Amino acid sequence: MAKLRVGVNGYGTIGKRVADAVANQSDMTLIGVSKRTPDYEAQSAALKGLEIYTPGEDAASRFKTAGFSVAGTVSEMISRCDVVVDCTPEGVGAENKRLYAEKGVRAVFQGGEPPGVADASFVAEVNYDEAFGKRYVRVVSCNTTGLSRTLGALNRVSPLKKVKATIVRRAADPAETKKGPLNALIPNPAKFPSHHGPDVSTVIHGVPIVTAAIVAPTTLMHVHVIYATLSTTVTRESVLEELEKSMRIRVVEAARGLDSTAALMEFARDLGRGRGDMPEVVVWRESLSVDRDEVYYIQAVHQESIVVPENVDAIRASAARCSKEESVRLTNASLGLSR
Amino acid sequence: MAKLRVGVNGYGTIGKRVADAVANQSDMTLIGVSKRTPDYEAQSAALKGLEIYTPGEDAASRFKTAGFSVAGTVSEMISRCDVVVDCTPEGVGAENKRLYAEKGVRAVFQGGEPPGVADASFVAEVNYDEAFGKRYVRVVSCNTTGLSRTLGALNRVSPLKKVKATIVRRAADPAETKKGPLNALIPNPAKFPSHHGPDVSTVIHGVPIVTAAIVAPTTLMHVHVIYATLSTTVTRESVLEELEKSMRIRVVEAARGLDSTAALMEFARDLGRGRGDMPEVVVWRESLSVDRDEVYYIQAVHQESIVVPENVDAIRASAARCSKEESVRLTNASLGLSR
Incomplete structure (x- = not known):
């Protein structure tokens, strides 16, 4: 089975953790992350060798001026993905849905977005099956x-x-x-x-x-x-x-x-x-x-990290990749969630 | 009816507020307050013209060295009171009960003491009558x-x-x-x-x-x-x-x-x-x-002041001075508790 191609749109508190987790899954490939500002978080992304995509030409030139390589536009990143995890600030995710629909990619939204943005709200151990195969899944806050x-x-x-x-x-x-x-x-x-x-x-x-x-x-x-x-x-x-x-x-x-x-x-x-x-x-x-x-x-x-395993599982649920048990097991193992 | 003679044993966060409130009641006389250390709170008591009593000779000489007048020992203060409000640190009040019993004075304890220290635990509007005439009353935390x-x-x-x-x-x-x-x-x-x-x-x-x-x-x-x-x-x-x-x-x-x-x-x-x-x-x-x-x-x-009105009412309840309605009315008026 081909690896799932995943992009992370928005590289803040949640996005950077989800990106690390995705990069660490044996059944996923991290296409890249999107970033608006060439700040210290962008620097850490670059140091990790992640592909950085920017919203447009203005942002791209700010990144280049600051010494960063830019892999392309956010739109290009989305085109290269099977699933995009939207970790943009509250409210922006719902606006981005149009982009995902245009490109025909699956999307995982965060809990800051209204429930209606997605076909199912999601907590892996509770309702993985409800999100199975759904194009848009929302990981709750x-x-x-x-x-x-x-x-x-x-x-x-x-x-x-x-x-x-x-x-x-x-x-x-x-x-x-x-x-x-x-x-x-x-x-x-x-x-x-x-x-x-x-x-x-x-x-x-x-x-x-x-x-x-x-x-x-x-x-x-x-x-x-x-x-x-x-x-x-x-x-x-x-x-x-x-x-x-x-x-x-x-x-x-x-x-x-x-x-x-x-x-x-x-x-x-x-x-x-x-x-x-x-x-x-x-x-x-x-x-x-x-x-x-x-x-x-x-x-x-822990507000910064509790949703990270759910985001990884939501990717697999949306893509109908495997069962709840299999996904949770893979995610837990990759994050060291064990006794 | 003679004014109730009230002493405040312990002049910290609660004691200093209770002392001010007692001094402000038309049916009470503040005999004085007890203090162990000649610190800034003692200074404010002295500036208000309160009589300061100390636990013994050592404390008295510390106060005198620091330029304070000392009205007598705590034991002397207790002898001059009808009711003592015990505002000493948690646990000390229960130890002090012996002193109040020896002198035959009524005492109001704070919520840091165990309920058994008193004949009734007290919140004025709830159970004033339960504390009416009781020698020892405990204002809850x-x-x-x-x-x-x-x-x-x-x-x-x-x-x-x-x-x-x-x-x-x-x-x-x-x-x-x-x-x-x-x-x-x-x-x-x-x-x-x-x-x-x-x-x-x-x-x-x-x-x-x-x-x-x-x-x-x-x-x-x-x-x-x-x-x-x-x-x-x-x-x-x-x-x-x-x-x-x-x-x-x-x-x-x-x-x-x-x-x-x-x-x-x-x-x-x-x-x-x-x-x-x-x-x-x-x-x-x-x-x-x-x-x-x-x-x-x-x-x-407001942890520093909420029990102040209850302490004033507990004094009247213990001394069987007046009805709940009358006590609460007097206390509220003196503290500006109105619409």
């Missing part, structure tokens, strides 16, 4: 991915009846020095629900989930506090067992010193992860509580 | 006070059936420069429940309330996301009306720019509040959501 992974596991133990979840959001990514707040908590928004609840429903269908989000002055990870009601009484052991089956859910113990998002990030660096990433959603073992049909737990989401 | 005030209001609309609440905690008070975290979220603790749920149950009895707390790097206020289930279907109007009846619950609109804890603190300063305090629990109007028997809302708690 970091928080929605984190919620969907663990709620999906609960749903396999006993169907979810309803969910309440509070999201304590990191305010910005580590390098985003222009964003605040420095010293405040911000309801985001100050009403129910935040977009995450409805967004989870695009992946786990028909479960009433109410979410609220509070922005906090930190850059490392989001933290979720989740209260789920299941259809039946369950045991803590059965829930823990299901969570631990997934290599994309890491159950950790605060008692071992993993008692904050900072410690989790330090652990990821100690594990030798690329960029110090933690693509697993992390559940604190001590927090997992079961009271008959109610399950409570606290989890952490 | 800032978060528990904030939860109890609004849950008490809900409970008056329709009896609470169960509650889930997530507390995003400020990491330290503004002047506590030695505490962290600088950039992390910390489940505190990483298991259910945090102490707040059981603590609310010492004031609102018999309601199952599960809480979790996440520490965030901010100093201004705590934020709570609350999911309550009532015994009956209710309307949003009836809940809002009950919340707005209380001068200790301030309903604000994010749409007016009060969209963060920082904006709330700026508002308190604009209102001319002493120390820029906000003793009301603040509920975001937009967040108040009612779905049949379920009520969700987001609120903010």
Whole structure:
């Protein structure tokens, strides 16, 4: 079977990680990445030997002036691909859809785009099959991915009846020095629900989930506090067992010193992860509580990397390349997601 | 009726505010405050003309060397009081109980002490009558006070059936420069429940309330996301009306720019509040959501000042001085808690 030709449109926080992951798949070829500005991220792409495509002549000449080679236009990159992963800023992806349609390529969008941009919203272990063969697939946002992974596991133990979840959001990514707040908590928004609840429903269908989000002055990870009601009484052991089956859910113990998002990030660096990433959603073992049909737990989401495995799987799902089990296995192995 | 003679044992974040509030009550005389260290807080007490008592001769001579007058020992202060408000650090209050018992004075403890230290735990609008005439009364912690005030209001609309609440905690008070975290979220603790749920149950009895707390790097206020289930279907109007009846619950609109804890603190300063305090629990109007028997809302708690009105009322409740309505009215008027 020929390798899938994949391009990454937009080389920012998510795009650069997806590009690395794609380059690392034995069944994919990374055609290249698109970049608008010849900045330090472009420099790291060039140093890795990636082909850099630019939006047009103006951008191309800026890159050439800055000493970069340019492989062609974004339009040319798209033409050379089977699947494009769109990692452009929120809202731009939907505008780009026209380009993908014109060229007849498949596209994977990010969670910043509205669900309607795609034929299916996607979290690999939850609804891979729903996205199978679909031309346009949308990987949901970091928080929605984190919620969907663990709620999906609960749903396999006993169907979810309803969910309440509070999201304590990191305010910005580590390098985003222009964003605040420095010293405040911000309801985001100050009403129910935040977009995450409805967004989870695009992946786990028909479960009433109410979410609220509070922005906090930190850059490392989001933290979720989740209260789920299941259809039946369950045991803590059965829930823990299901969570631990997934290599994309890491159950950790605060008692071992993993008692904050900072410690989790330090652990990821100690594990030798690329960029110090933690693509697993992390559940604190001590927090997992079961009271008959109610399950409570606290989890952490590394906003920069959690969607990377889903993007890789979404490429295979869209291209109808292989089964969920096969794709998840390949992706996990390539990213070092194992025990 | 003779004025109540009140002493404040411990002149820190809470003690200095309680002292100011007591000095401002027409039915109370502030005998003095106790202080261990001749620091800037002692200096501000001296500048206000408060009588400063010290734990013993060593402390007294440190104060005298630093140029302070000393009114006597803490033991002497206690002897001169009808009621002592114990605002010493967590755990010390329980040790001090012996002193109050020896002198036969009434005492008001803070929420850092275990419930068993007192004959009743206390939130004025919820259970003033339970503390009426009790020798030892415990004002619950800032978060528990904030939860109890609004849950008490809900409970008056329709009896609470169960509650889930997530507390995003400020990491330290503004002047506590030695505490962290600088950039992390910390489940505190990483298991259910945090102490707040059981603590609310010492004031609102018999309601199952599960809480979790996440520490965030901010100093201004705590934020709570609350999911309550009532015994009956209710309307949003009836809940809002009950919340707005209380001068200790301030309903604000994010749409007016009060969209963060920082904006709330700026508002308190604009209102001319002493120390820029906000003793009301603040509920975001937009967040108040009612779905049949379920009520969700987001609120903010100013950890430094929310318990100040409760301490003043606890003094009157313990001394059996007047009714709840009368005490709350006097306290609110003295602190400017009005519309």
